[in-house]
Amino acid sequence: MRRARKIKVDHNSEFELDLAPLLAVMVKLVPVLLVSSAFVQMMVIETELPQVVSEAIQRQENQNTPTNVAMEIDAKDGIRIIITEKGQEKVETIPLKDGTFDMNTLHQKLVAVKKAHPEVFKLELNPDGKVPYDTIVKIMDAARQARDNTVKFPVFDTKQGKNVETNYMFPEIIFANTMEG
Numbered sequence: 001m002r003r004a005r006k007i008k009v010d011h012n013s014e015f016e017l018d019l020a021p022l023l024a025v026m027v028k029l030v031p032v033l034l035v036s037s038a039f040v041q042m043m044v045i046e047t048e049l050p051q052v053v054s055e056a057i058q059r060q061e062n063q064n065t066p067t068n069v070a071m072e073i074d075a076k077d078g079i080r081i082i083i084t085e086k087g088q089e090k091v092e093t094i095p096l097k098d099g100t101f102d103m104n105t106l107h108q109k110l111v112a113v114k115k116a117h118p119e120v121f122k123l124e125l126n127p128d129g130k131v132p133y134d135t136i137v138k139i140m141d142a143a144r145q146a147r148d149n150t151v152k153f154p155v156f157d158t159k160q161g162k163n164v165e166t167n168y169m170f171p172e173i174i175f176a177n178t179m180e181g
Contacts, residue, residue, distance in 0.1 A: 052157045053168050057121045067120050069113060070176065073139060075130040079106055081113060101135060107142045111151060114169040118153045123170035143170045 049057075060066055068084040079101060081092040092113070094105050114120070123143055127136050145168045146153075152165035 049168065049171055050166060052155050052164055053121060053166055053171060055158060056119065056155050057172055060119060060121055067117050068124065069117065069120050069122070069170065070124040070126060071139070071143070073101075073125070073127040073131050073136065075128050078102075079139070081109060083113060083117070085117070101139065103138060103142055106139065107147060110143050110169055111146060114146075114153055118155070121168070121170060122172040122174060124174050124176040126176045140173050143173060145169055145171065 068082075070082045070084070072080040072082065074080075076096075078093065078095040081094070083090045083092075092109050094102055094109060096102070097105070125136070125140065125143075127139075149167060152167055153169065154163040155166050156162070157164045
């Protein structure tokens with residue numbers, strides 16, 4: 001009978017790992033990731049708000065059925081302000097004036113909306129893709145605060161326990177159609 005030989009395995013032996021395929025993949029993957037990350041940008045415009053206004057924005061977010069103010073901007077039809085309160089929609093339309101957006105009428109209508117709903121500080125903006133960026137920024141500036149320093153809106157201050165006045169109308173502007181086209 002023949003004896004089986006034991007095969008000796010040397011666990012201390014060294015071997016070489018070929019990293020060339022892994023490095024080739026990494027060299028091709030890194031530029032792809034860098035290029036794709038340039039297309040996904042989130043822009044935030046930070047503005048310093050008074051503490052009272054910041055607290056009012058937080059209270060508005062915590063409400064069960066808040067009043068919602070939205071603005072649709074269309075390059076052909078003009079601007080529509082949509083106020084949703086308790087399931088009811090009210091629409092204000094501002095048509096184009098000589099082919100351009102009427103910023104004065106827009107500002108007057110927004111002041112009227114703010115006077116009717118002083119607790120609302122958030123505005124949903126829904127611009128059409130054909131509206132130029134500089135026009136969107138001008139519309140945002142018209143909505144952010146009242147131009148006339150004599151126009152004030154009441155805000156409840158929890159620290160003082162009374163209403164104080166501010167000229168901010170809609171400082172928190174949210175783009176509602178960021179995932180479209």
